[in-house]
Amino acid sequence: MAIPIESSPPPGWEREGIDGLLGLFAPGRLSEIVGPRSSGASSLLLALIARITTSGSSGGSREGGRQVAFVDGTDALDPTSIAAAGADLSALLWVRCGGRLRVALSAADLLARCPGFALVVLDLDDLGPVPASASIRLQRAVEGSDTILIVRSERHREGSPASLVLATRRLAPQWIGLRQLTRLAGLRSEVSISRSRLHSLSPLGRGQGEGTWTLDWTLQQ
Numbered sequence: 622m623a624i625p626i627e628s629s630p631p632p633g634w635e636r637e638g639i640d641g642l643l644g645l646f647a648p649g650r651l652s653e654i655v656g657p658r659s660s661g662a663s664s665l666l667l668a669l670i671a672r673i674t675t676s677g678s679s680g681g682s683r684e685g686g687r688q689v690a691f692v693d694g695t696d697a698l699d700p701t702s703i704a705a706a707g708a709d710l711s712a713l714l715w716v717r718c719g720g721r722l723r724v725a726l727s728a729a730d731l732l733a734r735c736p737g738f739a740l741v742v743l744d745l746d747d748l749g750p751v752p753a754s755a756s757i758r759l760q761r762a763v764e765g766s767d768t769i770l771i772v773r774s775e776r777h778r779e780g781s782p783a784s785l786v787l788a789t790r791r792l793a794p795q796w797i798g799l800r801q802l803t804r805l806a807g808l809r810s811e812v813s814i815s816r817s818r819l820h821s822l823s824p825l826g827r828g829q830g831e832g833t834w835t836l837d838w839t840l841q842q
Contacts, residue, residue, distance in 0.1 A: 661810030
């Protein structure tokens with residue numbers, strides 16, 4: 622798993638670095654991160670988990686909910702990678718679903734309705750397709766709350782009610798070695814806004830936020 626070391630925002634955006642990108646996810650809304658494996662999608666999630674579990678409320682504590690619930694559809698989460706990304710494991714609830722889509726959807730729906738979670742992640746990877754009715758229930762479950770709800774999958778499903786969809790793709794690997802490039806050291810990926818229904822995302826004030834970030838990741842040693 623990779624962790625972020627540098628982020629280049631698109632021209633015209635005042636937000637800088639990885640924090641600006643992570644700040645796009647709005648509480649009370651359903652968002653999606655879509656992209657195949659090794660595209661930076663999972664690493665982007667880890668960066669967000671680390672940010673939330675290590676930053677308290679305005680008073681400097683974790684009151685008001687800086688807890689994270691991670692619904693793992695395919696049991697692919699590696700706690701070591703989360704810790705390496707800087708997350709506080711004591712603030713993480715990990716729900717393993719064993720590849721059962723219905724169980725994963727039900728767990729995410731239940732947790733999104735529970736007070737106290739700043740972030741609920743539903744990591745489906747290549748599970749699916751997700752019924753349109755299930756996506757609508759997820760949006761309704763989190764609507765009006767202080768919880769960020771994110772679904773991560775390989776591809777975006779048409780008809781999804783997600784307010785924000787970020788698409789990731791791998792640009793190039795980064796190798797290291799003395800005489801030959803023998804070891805993979807990191808990745809460069811691209812994150813673009815493929816859908817935005819949040820007016821605040823566009824630097825020009827339009828409803829459709831247009832922007833592409835270039836991210837550099839270093840592999841966990």
